[in-house]
Amino acid sequence: MRQTRGVREIHVIGIGAGDPDQLTLQAVKALRSTDVFFLLDKGEVKGDLIRLRRDILDAHLPAGSYRVVEARDPERDRKAGGAAYAPAVGDWRGARAGIYERLIAEELDEDGTGAFLVWGDPTLYDSTLAVLEEVRERGAVEFAYDVVPGVSSVSALAARHRTGLNRVARPVQITTGRRLAEGGFPEGVDDVVVMLDAHQAFRRFAEDDMDIYWGAYIGTPDEILVSGPIAEAGPRIERLRAQARERKGWIMDTYLLRRGSARDGRGQDRPARPR
Numbered sequence: 001m002r003q004t005r006g007v008r009e010i011h012v013i014g015i016g017a018g019d020p021d022q023l024t025l026q027a028v029k030a031l032r033s034t035d036v037f038f039l040l041d042k043g044e045v046k047g048d049l050i051r052l053r054r055d056i057l058d059a060h061l062p063a064g065s066y067r068v069v070e071a072r073d074p075e076r077d078r079k080a081g082g083a084a085y086a087p088a089v090g091d092w093r094g095a096r097a098g099i100y101e102r103l104i105a106e107e108l109d110e111d112g113t114g115a116f117l118v119w120g121d122p123t124l125y126d127s128t129l130a131v132l133e134e135v136r137e138r139g140a141v142e143f144a145y146d147v148v149p150g151v152s153s154v155s156a157l158a159a160r161h162r163t164g165l166n167r168v169a170r171p172v173q174i175t176t177g178r179r180l181a182e183g184g185f186p187e188g189v190d191d192v193v194v195m196l197d198a199h200q201a202f203r204r205f206a207e208d209d210m211d212i213y214w215g216a217y218i219g220t221p222d223e224i225l226v227s228g229p230i231a232e233a234g235p236r237i238e239r240l241r242a243q244a245r246e247r248k249g250w251i252m253d254t255y256l257l258r259r260g261s262a263r264d265g266r267g268q269d270r271p272a273r274p275r
């Protein structure tokens with residue numbers, strides 16, 4: 001008799017941006033239906049991020065009920081800018097697709113369920129979904145996948161500062177530090193959330209009528225929050241950022257830039273409440 005082959009299933013699970021309590025009930029259900037967890041180590045001083053994932057597993061699953069497979073994420077050429085940026089990201093994704101393909105094919109039974117635990121929300125500045133699509137297109141291993149949304153660092157930032165992201169009926173844009181540095185403040189919006197900013201692109205707006213709501217390591221015991229007019233808050237953020245980076249060896253920060261808040265009287269309304 002012919003045996004029916006199962007289909008490998010993958011959950012892409014958003015785990016929140018640092019606070020283990022941000023894990024949703026949907027995420028916990030997905031964790032409980034997973035046999036093998038794939039943890040990708042970035043190879044940087046980010047052991048803390050792997051540790052948080054392990055703590056989440058320990059907190060929600062009985063010991064011995066699951067397997068963890070760790071793999072090294074390939075390094076990306078971070079110096080490539082301008083026209084070289086997209087090809088560098090493409091090469092990196094290709095290298096990751098090779099690793100994911102091997103993990104799924106070799107570490108997961110044909111009817112098994114695997115999971116990738118993605119920082120924040122998997123749909124925001126994360127390449128796991130694009131990489132999985134690339135693996136499917138290669139066609140060497142068959143699998144189905146679903147996505148469990150997570151609390152993104154953007155939501156966490158706004159919540160910790162107790163501010164909305166947009167003003168009434170106005171748009172808000174999410175962008176990267178690289179784009180802000182290269183292209184300036186985006187046209188047509190006054191509220192811009194900036195992620196992945198290694199160079200503190202906000203400094204170029206020090207002379208402008210603009211507020212900043214900044215957060216580093218949001219949701220973790222190391223969290224730092226600063227808000228206020230950029231001329232005053234900017235230098236303080238630079239100092240705190242440099243000290244924190246020195247102390248921990250890495251930093252993750254996100255900020256909201258709000259233009260013209262002095263004009264509408266909504267600037268720096270509420271300082272963030274200390275944890």
Ligand SMILES: C[S@@+](CC[C@H](N)C(=O)[O-])C[C@H]1O[C@@H](n2cnc3c(N)ncnc32)[C@H](O)[C@@H]1O
Pocket residue numbers: 017018118119120121122123124125126151152153154194195196197215216217218219220252253254
């Ligand atoms: C590769 S992106 C991942 C974003 C993630 N998918 C999310 O939904 O938040 C990494 C960037 O997210 C932001 N980030 C993630 N976690 C953070 C945290 N706990 N505190 C501050 N910023 C954070 C930083 O801007 C960092 O450079």
